[in-house]
Amino acid sequence: MDDLEQIYQEMILDHYKHPRNAELLADDPVLADEENPMCGDRIQLTCQINDEQIEAVRYKISGCAVSRASASMMSEALQGLPIEEANDLIEQFVAAMRGERELDPDWHEDLMALSGVRKFPLRVKCATLAWHGMAKALSERKA
Amino acid sequence: MVSTVETVVQSALDVERIREDFPILHQTVYADKPLTYLDNAATSQTPRPVVQALVDYYEQSNANVHRALHYLGEQATAQFEAARASIANWIGAPAPQNIILTRGTTESINLVARAWCDAHLREGDEILVTAMEHHSNWVPWQLACQRHGATFRIAPITETGELDLEEFGRLLSERTRLVAVTHMSNVLGTINPVADLVKQSHAVGATVLIDAAQSVPHMPVDVATLEADFVVFSSHKMCGPTGVGVLYARDGALAEVGPFLGGGEMISKVGDTESSWAELPYKYEAGTPNIADVVAAGAAVDYLTHMGLDRIHAYEQELTSYLIERLDSLPDVRIFGRAAKRGGAVSFEVSGIHPHDLSQYVDQQGVAIRAGHLCAQPLMRRLGVPAVSRASVYLYNTHAEIDRLIAAIEAAQRFFQA
Numbered sequence: 001m002d003d004l005e006q007i008y009q010e011m012i013l014d015h016y017k018h019p020r021n022a023e024l025l026a027d028d029p030v031l032a033d034e035e036n037p038m039c040g041d042r043i044q045l046t047c048q049i050n051d052e053q054i055e056a057v058r059y060k061i062s063g064c065a066v067s068r069a070s071a072s073m074m075s076e077a078l079q080g081l082p083i084e085e086a087n088d089l090i091e092q093f094v095a096a097m098r099g100e101r102e103l104d105p106d107w108h109e110d111l112m113a114l115s116g117v118r119k120f121p122l123r124v125k126c127a128t129l130a131w132h133g134m135a136k137a138l139s140e141r142k143a
Numbered sequence: 144m145v146s147t148v149e150t151v152v153q154s155a156l157d158v159e160r161i162r163e164d165f166p167i168l169h170q171t172v173y174a175d176k177p178l179t180y181l182d183n184a185a186t187s188q189t190p191r192p193v194v195q196a197l198v199d200y201y202e203q204s205n206a207n208v209h210r211a212l213h214y215l216g217e218q219a220t221a222q223f224e225a226a227r228a229s230i231a232n233w234i235g236a237p238a239p240q241n242i243i244l245t246r247g248t249t250e251s252i253n254l255v256a257r258a259w260c261d262a263h264l265r266e267g268d269e270i271l272v273t274a275m276e277h278h279s280n281w282v283p284w285q286l287a288c289q290r291h292g293a294t295f296r297i298a299p300i301t302e303t304g305e306l307d308l309e310e311f312g313r314l315l316s317e318r319t320r321l322v323a324v325t326h327m328s329n330v331l332g333t334i335n336p337v338a339d340l341v342k343q344s345h346a347v348g349a350t351v352l353i354d355a356a357q358s359v360p361h362m363p364v365d366v367a368t369l370e371a372d373f374v375v376f377s378s379h380k381m382c383g384p385t386g387v388g389v390l391y392a393r394d395g396a397l398a399e400v401g402p403f404l405g406g407g408e409m410i411s412k413v414g415d416t417e418s419s420w421a422e423l424p425y426k427y428e429a430g431t432p433n434i435a436d437v438v439a440a441g442a443a444v445d446y447l448t449h450m451g452l453d454r455i456h457a458y459e460q461e462l463t464s465y466l467i468e469r470l471d472s473l474p475d476v477r478i479f480g481r482a483a484k485r486g487g488a489v490s491f492e493v494s495g496i497h498p499h500d501l502s503q504y505v506d507q508q509g510v511a512i513r514a515g516h517l518c519a520q521p522l523m524r525r526l527g528v529p530a531v532s533r534a535s536v537y538l539y540n541t542h543a544e545i546d547r548l549i550a551a552i553e554a555a556q557r558f559f560q561a
């Protein structure tokens with residue numbers, strides 16, 4: 001597999017072309033509005049929480065294939081997780097994208113497709129945009 | 144001799160011959176893709192004679208300038224000053240003293256925005272820029288306005304990406320202290336009618352700075368004809384090394400203006416409480432300058448002069464037309480900027496493909512283009528996009544390279560299409 005295929009694996013292209021949960025409903029509160037000033041990519045996020053458990057993540061994003069696919073995958077990976085576990089996963093995922101640890105096969109399997117992004121340091125920020133936004137959304141909710 | 148010179152002037156650019164001067168272009172990347180460099184508006188490649196000038200300088204002449212009273216010191220000083228004189232002569236400046244050597248366009252602009260504005264900008268004054276400026280011809284003026292209580296004004300652009308001349312005229316008034324305008328947009332490619340803009344601005348008593356970072360490398364520019372007060376550009380976009388910039392200041396433009404950076408070289412007499420300043424241009428060249436790179440920038444001027452700026456410009460005009468024609472022939476591609484007079488920086492979007500995905504994809508085919516806001520966020524907002532892709536040509540680019548870019552874009556469209 002060449003580098004290009006690694007960064008744009010089937011799975012990423014699938015999430016890019018068919019993003020999951022990529023809409024904000026009319027009365028969704030925007031809990032985080034995250035921008036990457038380097039490229040102007042932007043995500044607005046909301047999440048529904050019931051009994052300290054994430055029921056749904058929804059977002060609106062303008063960005064590249066990597067940032068959109070990552071947001072889509074995240075929305076699925078976090079669904080159903082208790083908030084504490086969600087925060088752990090966010091932290092671990094961001095660390096993995098920065099090359100500080102490995103991606104964990106126990107995570108939502110689609111996430112493994114993002115491992116190729118690590119070969120392109122400039123694109124790591126694209127892959128973590130939604131996750132940084134989500135961390136803010138969760139702490140915003142607590143506050 | 145005379146007749147050979149004439150034939151050279153009349154003939155077109157020998158691009159294949161020129162390419163031999165740029166070893167960096169003759170490589171394959173990602174295993175087997177020939178490198179296609181189309182990011183010249185960001186920085187240009189460096190021909191052998193310029194690299195050789197650096198090597199020669201360090202191997203034969205290296206010493207500090209203007210201070211050392213020894214053989215090497217004199218050699219270094221003579222070469223440094225010869226480079227200044229070449230640059231002055233090249234852009235039609237009356238004398239070498241009109242050329243202040245800086246680290247780049249950005250530093251040149253900041254020098255004026257600090258020193259000149261400290262002396263001349265007052266509360267209630269206005270600085271006028273255009274909506275197509277690079278951040279480096281925007282932020283320093285915003286800061287100056289904030290420091291002095293002045294107002295920052297922005298002349299809009301038209302649908303075709305040209306300066307709205309009517310609005311520009313309307314925004315000019317006796318309150319306008321300074322006008323800062325780009326000669327050629329690094330995003331839209333638009334070449335502004337700067338000589339006219341200077342006349343209009345002078346008529347209301349405003350001082351004018353021209354950002355020539357994108358024009359001087361690609362077309363003949365004569366500062367005397369432009370009559371601008373300040374003209375700035377960078378060596379690294381004109382076949383020279385990084386770390387050298389030029390600030391041309393018209394005679395008298397810096398009279399009654401205090402220093403910018405303080406230190407060695409820029410002084411005349413240093414007292415315990417006060418000091419006095421050196422003559423121009425040294426007053427604005429504090430500290431040991433980037434001697435080797437300035438010498439090499441002089442070699443870049445010689446190189447471009449030898450190739451002929453008029454011939455380079457003519458060739459790039461033709462190549463740019465071809466690039467635009469090929470981009471227009473693709474479905475779902477939109478070009479930003481349709482100015483009648485334009486240079487070889489062409490920005491575009493491919494619908495459904497984010498510029499970063501596009502540039503990454505074509506990069507893997509060996510084609511280097513730029514993607515992002517191109518240091519022009521205010522312009523991006525006006526174009527209504529967060530980012531664009533840009534291909535930009537120089538004297539060593541070929542039609543075959545344009546074809547490679549187009550093929551790579553077509554492949555990206557197949558790859559990303561929903």
Ligand SMILES: Cc1ncc(COP(=O)(O)O)c(C=O)c1O
Pocket residue numbers: 184185247248249250277279280325327328329354356357377518
């Ligand atoms: C129009 C324009 N102005 C200013 C600059 C800044 O030049 P430098 O980064 O060399 O200071 C650039 C280069 O990016 C440019 O294209």
